[in-house]
Each structure stands twice: as structure tokens, then as C-alpha cells.
Amino acid sequence: MIAQRVGVAALRRGAAQPFFAQTLPRAALAASMSTTPTRSWSTSACRRPISPHLGIYKMEQTWFGASAWTRITGCVLSGTMYTYMAAYVVAPLVGLHIESASVAAAFGSLPFAIKGGLKFALGFPFAFHFFVGLKHLVYDMGKGFAKDTIIKSEKILWGVSIVGGLVLAFFV
Amino acid sequence: MGGRPSAATRGAFAKSSFQSQLMGVAAFHNTARRSAILPPGPQRIIGTVNDPAPVPEPSSAHGSYHWSFERLLAAGLVPLIVTPFASGSLNPATDAILCSVLLLHSHMGFQSVVIDYIPQKTYPGLRKIFWWLLNAATVTVGVGLYEFETNDVGITEAVKRIWRA
Numbered sequence A: 001m002i003a004q005r006v007g008v009a010a011l012r013r014g015a016a017q018p019f020f021a022q023t024l025p026r027a028a029l030a031a032s033m034s035t036t037p038t039r040s041w042s043t044s045a046c047r048r049p050i051s052p053h054l055g056i057y058k059m060e061q062t063w064f065g066a067s068a069w070t071r072i073t074g075c076v077l078s079g080t081m082y083t084y085m086a087a088y089v090v091a092p093l094v095g096l097h098i099e100s101a102s103v104a105a106a107f108g109s110l111p112f113a114i115k116g117g118l119k120f121a122l123g124f125p126f127a128f129h130f131f132v133g134l135k136h137l138v139y140d141m142g143k144g145f146a147k148d149t150i151i152k153s154e155k156i157l158w159g160v161s162i163v164g165g166l167v168l169a170f171f172v
Numbered sequence B: 001m002g003g004r005p006s007a008a009t010r011g012a013f014a015k016s017s018f019q020s021q022l023m024g025v026a027a028f029h030n031t032a033r034r035s036a037i038l039p040p041g042p043q044r045i046i047g048t049v050n051d052p053a054p055v056p057e058p059s060s061a062h063g064s065y066h067w068s069f070e071r072l073l074a075a076g077l078v079p080l081i082v083t084p085f086a087s088g089s090l091n092p093a094t095d096a097i098l099c100s101v102l103l104l105h106s107h108m109g110f111q112s113v114v115i116d117y118i119p120q121k122t123y124p125g126l127r128k129i130f131w132w133l134l135n136a137a138t139v140t141v142g143v144g145l146y147e148f149e150t151n152d153v154g155i156t157e158a159v160k161r162i163w164r165a
Helices: A002-015 A019-033 A037-046 A066-094 A100-108 A112-140 A147-170 B007-029 B064-087 B092-117 B124-151 B155-163
Strands: none
Touching (some): A066 A112, A066 B092, A066 B124, A112 A147, A112 B064, B064 B092, B092 B124, B092 B155
């Protein structure tokens, strides 16, 4: 298939070029006649790039899409829980103290800015995942799929989640 | 091969064909940058072009029930998380339910991550490894949550104490 296209392209190119430039593509065309088409088709098909490729979209179209961030924030929250709880199981075996009292004491001794930063690093994902989760439950009922609604709700979602994260970090 | 072309001709063809394919791909993508995402991974074609894509065996356990269960867990988490913090009172039973639902919700979320990013078709071995790693992690975390609920102050109270430390 591709080999045929090469031949056609070569012939088109050949029409506007002097004779000596045509000889090589023509030889190539002749060579392609004797190859097995299925094999060349399958090898070229396996070399194709996969799609969709995030890089082909404008930043504002995909980078702040709620769907991807639902997964990212969920993985941050669940990842934190998995890490802490798995560590809690092995801590006594290796003599680590990560029970809630020691963690609270260690956390309390940190400077205000770092405490706030860490709280925001968990508070924002929590707020985002919480609100986007509610939004997805509304989607699951088949509501809110108008394009304007999606654009508007995503903007509101980001605003509310950032404010929510800040409130959780500094005012709770 | 029928009439064998000379080695030189075949070489020239192989090169020009491969290059034109690469150029075609590059032109289609319209960028000289290297891929920002992982390469596609090994691909193979099963059967021929005219074979239809296989339709999976229908199963409500993997389909609608799974979907409803996922939503039920997600919706259930809303009151389970809001109530203890809003009311300020603690109930060990509610806390235990919260832990279980959180664990299942996380496990199902991680499962869909593994399913999406380690395709069965492309990396069957790696998929199996990660699938069982996730299962092992979830069991470990389940044990951790049980220990934490029984020997420590419980997840709600712990978050509260650390948050206000």
C-alpha cells in the first residue's frame, strides 16, 4: 500500500524533473512489484504512531481538563494513604515511629509556611477530587453535557477547588 | 520475489521507502520535537486487515454492576467524609466503614489506571505484574488500616490531630 504510494509520488515528481532523476524512483517502483504486500503493510502499520497525542492540542484545551485531574488528584490522595498505611504495617518491624501522635508532633514543629504548603498539597487535591466527583455523579445521571455547561463548570471547579484548598490549608 | 533486482537497487528502495514513511509521519505530526509521551510500545497485527475487532464476552459483573458499585462507593464517600468532620463526633463503626469504602474506591481507581496505561495487548506480562502488585499493596494497606483503627486513634481523628498540630 505504502509502496504503491511511493511509486505514485515518484511518478508525479518525475514528471517535473529531468530524466536522470527519474531512474532511481522507477527502479524502486519495479522493486516494489516483487515484494509481498501483506508483510510490508503489517511492518509499516506497526511503525505508526499511536493517537491521540497530547502534544497536538492547545494547552487550554486539554491540560486543565477535569477528567485527567480527577485521576491525578485521586492518585495523590490514595497514594498518600497507601504509602502511609503500608509504612504503618512495617514501621514496628524496622523500629520507625509513625503512629499518629509522633506524626502530629513532628508536623506541629514545622514552620508555618511549610505546614501550610503541605496542607495545601493535600487540601487542594482533596477539594478538587471531592467537587469533581460530585460533578461526575451529575454526569452519570446524564446531565450537564452541553458544551457551555462543561466549560463553565470546569472554570468554577478550578476556582472553588483552589479556594477550598487554601481554606483547608490556612483556615481550618 | 520474482525477477530479483540487484542488491544496490533493493538497498536504494528500502532506504527511500523507509525515509519517505518517516517523513510522512513527521509531516503529519508537524513537529521536530521528540515525543513528550512514552513511545507506543511493541505492536503486532493479529490476523488480517479484514478481521473484525474481537467483542468481549458480555458480563454484568464486569459491566453494569461494576459501574454501579463504583458510583455507589463514590457517592457513599461524600457523607462518610463530611459527617464526622462536620458533626465533630466520632463513631468507630462509621470510621471503619469509611476506611473500607476508601480502600475499595482507591483500589478500583488504581485498577483503572493499570488497565489504561499497561494495555493487556501490548504488555501482557507487565500488566500481570502490576495487577498483582496492586492486589498485594491493597491487602497490605487493608492490614495497615485495621491496625491503625484498632491500635491508633482512627483515620478521622488522626487527620484532625495532624491537621491542627
